[in-house]
Amino acid sequence: MDFALSLEQQQLQKDTRSFAERELGCNLVQRDANGAVSERYWREDWRKCAEIGILALCVPKQYGGQGLDPVTTIIALEALGYGCPDNGLTLALNGQIWAVQAPILEFGSDAQKERYLPGLCDGSLLGAHGATERESGSNIAGLKSTAERKGDGFVLNGVKTYVGLAPACDMAIIFASTDPSKGPWGVSAFLVDAQTPGFERPPPQQKMGLRTVPMGEIVLNDCWVPASAQLGRAGAGSAIFQHAMEWERSFIFASHVGSMNRQLDECVNYANERMVFGQPIDNFQSVSNRLADMRLRLDSAQLLLYRAAWLKAQGKPSALEAALAKLHLSEAFVASSLDAIRIHGGRGYLSETGVERDLRDAVGGVIYSGTSDIQRQVIAKLLKS
Numbered sequence: 001m002d003f004a005l006s007l008e009q010q011q012l013q014k015d016t017r018s019f020a021e022r023e024l025g026c027n028l029v030q031r032d033a034n035g036a037v038s039e040r041y042w043r044e045d046w047r048k049c050a051e052i053g054i055l056a057l058c059v060p061k062q063y064g065g066q067g068l069d070p071v072t073t074i075i076a077l078e079a080l081g082y083g084c085p086d087n088g089l090t091l092a093l094n095g096q097i098w099a100v101q102a103p104i105l106e107f108g109s110d111a112q113k114e115r116y117l118p119g120l121c122d123g124s125l126l127g128a129h130g131a132t133e134r135e136s137g138s139n140i141a142g143l144k145s146t147a148e149r150k151g152d153g154f155v156l157n158g159v160k161t162y163v164g165l166a167p168a169c170d171m172a173i174i175f176a177s178t179d180p181s182k183g184p185w186g187v188s189a190f191l192v193d194a195q196t197p198g199f200e201r202p203p204p205q206q207k208m209g210l211r212t213v214p215m216g217e218i219v220l221n222d223c224w225v226p227a228s229a230q231l232g233r234a235g236a237g238s239a240i241f242q243h244a245m246e247w248e249r250s251f252i253f254a255s256h257v258g259s260m261n262r263q264l265d266e267c268v269n270y271a272n273e274r275m276v277f278g279q280p281i282d283n284f285q286s287v288s289n290r291l292a293d294m295r296l297r298l299d300s301a302q303l304l305l306y307r308a309a310w311l312k313a314q315g316k317p318s319a320l321e322a323a324l325a326k327l328h329l330s331e332a333f334v335a336s337s338l339d340a341i342r343i344h345g346g347r348g349y350l351s352e353t354g355v356e357r358d359l360r361d362a363v364g365g366v367i368y369s370g371t372s373d374i375q376r377q378v379i380a381k382l383l384k385s
């Protein structure tokens with residue numbers, strides 16, 4: 001593995017970071033404090049990101065993408081996270097790239113790819129991933145949503161919850177059982193347009209962090225979709241879900257690694273400037289130890305992320321490496337965000353400084369894409385196989 005960046009990759013990194021610093025995250029402290037998602041701002045930032053090609057990075061050119069490899073893609077997404085302090089926005093962008101676009105690319109028919117990918121890349125379509133239900137999150141095989149055959153199509157019924165972008169999406173991948181008697185082997189995936197009668201979105205769910213972008217439920221109420229909406233084969237839903245999870249676990253934190261890098265730089269500067277007892281606080285070993293721990297978490301997170309991307313680029317299996325990356329990156333972001341607050345003292349606890357926001361944003365990461373407990377189970381199981 002050689003992670004020395006090419007000249008093109010260095011340029012992409014530089015351009016993406018300066019775009020994000022210049023264009024994204026306006027009024028962030030107020031928007032985060034309000035809790036009620038302000039459509040105007042995040043939609044505008046989403047549009048700007050689509051315009052410079054963030055959503056198109058690793059999509060083939062024939063579908064409106066840039067056709068970049070996974071390593072180059074995560075270099076850009078990491079730089080985006082460094083420059084953009086709005087973790088809600090960067091997570092939502094990553095969610096669409098890895099949990100919506102990636103499964104369409106892998107399992108979609110030509111017609112499905114042509115129908116959805118160009119719009120998802122250019123920002124005219126917003127995509128959501130609807131798997132979780134109130135009674136089945138970690139145990140996704142226990143989902144209760146059904147897809148009953150009717151005419152030349154299926155009638156979908158069920159409720160998906162905690163779905164990123166649900167209140168605003170134009171389409172969603174929905175997992176539902178075509179044959180409940182077959183358990184996980186009866187689950188299928190569908191590409192459902194939000195305009196379809198019976199596709200309902202209650203008001204957004206309020207949340208602890210990532211408050212700048214909406215999340216919510218999708219209620220499927222006798223929602224009829226044509227047979228052509230099925231993604232992959234009948235009964236392939238669990239395999240599609242696992243495939244999506246492998247991509248999502250590998251890379252959904254790409255931008256958060258950039259956030260951790262920015263967070264560390266800010267902490268190093270603050271610790272050097274803040275005078276207490278007549279000296280900068282980085283003279284105190286307990287403070288500098290925290291900085292060292294943050295750097296160790298950042299470097300190990302980055303290496304796990306890049307290894308997962310390198311494996312994907314080589315077409316090699318990476319389920320274990322994806323789970324390791326997801327577990328470490330999510331826990332590292334929480335731990336470093338807490339350290340950042342401690343280093344900033346009382347200032348770190350004030351909402352107006354924005355330091356505490358990273359911690360609230362980071363906590364979601366130990367839950368979505370499979371909790372840390374579930375990642376440990378996946379890792380332990382793969383070690384035995």
Ligand SMILES: Cc1cc2nc3c(=O)[nH]c(=O)nc-3n(C[C@H](O)[C@H](O)[C@H](O)COP(=O)(O)OP(=O)(O)OC[C@H]3O[C@@H](n4cnc5c(N)ncnc54)[C@H](O)[C@@H]3O)c2cc1C
Pocket residue numbers: 095129130131132133134135136137138139161162163164210215364365367368369370371372373374377
């Ligand atoms: C910010 C955020 C964004 C999300 N985005 C999406 C999205 O876009 N689309 C979507 O479909 N879902 C999304 N989710 C849902 C997320 O994937 C689920 O919340 C997650 O899988 C956990 O499921 P649950 O909430 O039902 O918790 P539960 O499964 O009820 O788990 C509760 C607790 O029990 C533990 N636990 C459960 N089973 C086991 C076990 N076998 N061994 C050990 N411990 C166990 C868990 O680790 C957890 O601590 C999102 C969640 C969050 C917080």
